[in-house]
Amino acid sequence: MSRTSILNAVKKNKPELLPLPEINLNVFSEDIDLVKTFIENVQFVGGRAILLDSIKDIDAEIKNLYPHAVKMVSCIKESSLGSISISKNTEPHELETIDLAIVKGELAVAENGAVWIAENNFTIRVLPFITNDLVLVVNKEDIHLHMHSAYESISKRDRTFGLFISGPSKTADIEQCLVIGAQGAISLTVFII
Amino acid sequence: MAHADEAAIFNKDEEKVDWHDKALWFVRQKRDKSAHNVKGWETLRNLASAIKANVMSNLDNYLIQFEENAQKNGITVHWAVDADEHNKIVHSILQQTNVKKVVKSKSMLTEECHLNPYLEAHGIEVVDTDLGERIVQLAKEPPSHIVLPAIHKTKEEVDVLFQKHLGTKPSHGDPQYLTNEARKHLRDKFLKADAAITGVNFAIANTGGIVVCTNEGNADMGAHLAKVHIACMGMEKLIPEEKHLGIFLRLLARSATGQPITTYSSHFNKPASGTEMHIIIVDNGRTEQLSREDFRASLHCIRCGACMNTCPIYRRSGGHSYKATIPGPIGSILSPGKDLTKHSDLPFASTLCGSCSDVCPVKINIHEQLYKWRQIITKNVPQPVVKKTILKMAGRVLANTKLYDFAGKSARFMLKYAPRWVVYSKLNTWGKARDLPEIKDGNFDQWYKKRQRHE
Known part of the structure; x- marks a missing residue:
């Protein structure tokens, strides 16, 4: 009933149809070094981005950066650091004590240091948030200039749950002092292969 | 007041x-x-403005399209004409699923509807999980800013508040320590919650999905741990197509805090298996505002x-x-x-x-x-009588050249020779914390004529 009355009120009160604007993406194009810009922006938002020569180096790098991480979930086949295995049937609350998670990013965005990850990359939705530290892996050629290009690239996906992550969880709610590590992961490292 | x-x-x-x-x-x-x-920033603003104008002019059709797509994806869609109906819908969902503990991320709509007191009166615990919102909730105050809810609080005040409610040690307001303690406190709430309520930053008509933006990760911690996710949105949150997010997400965080994007921009399209997802579309005066041509925007x-x-x-x-x-x-x-x-x-x-x-x-x-x-x-x-009378008098004086000249002369005389307590009386609100400028002898007209003679 409320549905009908709301829709009727909208119909009665809305103005005459205005057109959707044409979007000319040329206005936003720039000839910049995507990898370099991406790395700078990840740093700007409180994360760390590292260029690796080969995916084979990833385990050594992680061990080096996170020497105390024990309970690890790896969602990429190239890493053998995973000590906890998860499946679709894993109870999300059990991930409470995870130290580190490794997730494949489908693409990255140079302009804001964001990485797009989708549910099929990490199986349990809460994983990238509940883990203490988060490691993302993206291919160099999957770095896009801006968000428009990123959305074009994910437009054909199977839509369940996905997100852009830009840096570690943070807050400035106490007197505008920036504190890294609010409710989600307290650190973020992005490896670019 | x-x-x-x-x-x-x-x-x-x-x-x-x-x-x-x-x-x-x-x-x-x-x-x-x-x-x-950002190259093309003004273009982004123009596009965003034009897209929103299109949305308002076709809102009923976008709402229907959004609902249809959301339902196809297994999301339950509810409609509320006002705050009261919104609160009742939330409560009935919680009752059906036997929920006693709720975590809530930032949502100005639920503030507008006064959802927390309503649920609390029905014996449900509601915990605001954005740090700033948690601070004002503990202080029993409303947020004072829509992005920075506790901007009016000093860190020392937060310190005292946390000592009382979270049992923290006195820290002279150390933001790192206080944030860490809040993290532990909220972790526990996330893990024990039966349902999560979130706001909606954008609802996308052509996919039926919603996007929620946070820096802390609190919306996601809540929504992905609880069995029930209720997303509450004002009907104006709609955008036509997913690609338009490219424009809005580029603008939102930069305008809000200067970040290039929020830490998390989560796209919810389908509930996870074994969980429920509800979206409540709320009017609460919005269709009326839509009818006002001058204020529609x-x-x-x-x-x-x-x-x-x-x-x-x-x-x-x-x-x-x-x-x-x-x-x-x-x-x-x-x-x-x-x-x-x-x-x-x-x-x-x-x-x-x-x-x-x-x-x-x-x-x-x-x-x-x-x-x-x-x-x-x-x-x-x-x-107010004073304002009305003064403006009426001013209208009369300004409409009459002779009267205006006379008023100017007497004002200049008064300001120069009257004692300070007369000039800075209660009527002079401008002079409360400021001094009036130094008074010259003539008015602009006289000065201008004199200047012309000298040329």
Whole structure:
């Protein structure tokens, strides 16, 4: 009933149809070094981005950066650091004590240091948030200039749950002092292969 | 109490006001820096404005399309005409699923509907999980800013509050320590919650999905751990297509805090297996605002808070002085539409400098709408006698050259020779914290004529 009355009120009160604007993406194009810009922006938002020569180096790098991480979930086949295995049937609350998670990013965005990850990359939705530290892996050629290009690239996906992550969880709610590590992961490292 | 009286109270602590003023101006500067880094920023603003105008002109069809797509994806869609119906729907979902503990991420809509007291009265625990919102919840206060809810609190005040409610040690307001303690406290709440309530930043008609943006990760911690996720949205949150997110997400965080994007921009399309997802579409006065040609564009707002950060009045009067869910310039054009008498002072809490319109990412003509509300309010709401009489007298004087000349002469004479206590009497509100400029002998007319003679 409320549905009908709301829709009727909208119909009665809305103005005459205005057109959707044409979007000319040329206005936003720039000839910049995507990898370099991406790395700078990840740093700007409180994360760390590292260029690796080969995916084979990833385990050594992680061990080096996170020497105390024990309970690890790896969602990429190239890493053998995973000590906890998860499946679709894993109870999300059990991930409470995870130290580190490794997730494949489908693409990255140079302009804001964001990485797009989708549910099929990490199986349990809460994983990238509940883990203490988060490691993302993206291919160099999957770095896009801006968000428009990123959305074009994910437009054909199977839509369940996905997100852009830009840096570690943070807050400035106490007197505008920036504190890294609010409710989600307290650190973020992005490896670019 | 009127806005000016509330502001006077806020201004009693001069040091705090100065801090508040500078802290928000600093956020405004970060916004500028961030915006100037984007090639085509003004194009983004123009596009966002035009898309929102299209949305308003076709809102019924977009709502139907959105509902259809959301339902296809297994999401239950509810409709609420007002705050009361919204609260009842939330409560009935919680009852059906036997929920006793709820975690909630930031949602100005649920503030507008006063959802927390409603649920609490029905024996349900509601924990606000955004750090700033948790702070004001513990202090039993409303948020004073839509993006920075606890901007009016000092770190020492937070320290005392956390000692009392979270059992923390005195830390002289160490933000790192206090945030860590809040993290532990909220972790426990997330793990024990039966349901999560979130707001909605954008609802996408052509996919039926919603996007929720946070920096802390609190919306996701709640939504992905609980069995039930309820997302509450004002009907104006709709955008036509997913690709339009490219435009809005580029604008939102940069305008809000100067970040290039929020830490998390989560796209919810389908509930996870074994969980329920509900979306409540709320009107609560929005269709009425849609009918007002002059004020319709206020519904374009994406809640970035940039107009607050730049406003010289907001920065020096604090969010609570507005006595409205949404304070600041945008709140002052939204609130009179809900209750003209109650909020009749708000459109006057402005210098009409236009800075709000200049920074608005969706180009709402905020200062023009403030001016238009003033025209309506002076006709419909009784004005204070002093203000009315003074303006009437001023009108008469300004319309008559001789009278105007005489008034000018006597004013100059008075200001020069009358004792200070007369000039700075209670009637001179301008002179409360300022000195009047030095008084010259003649008026502009005389000065101009003299200057011409000398040439």
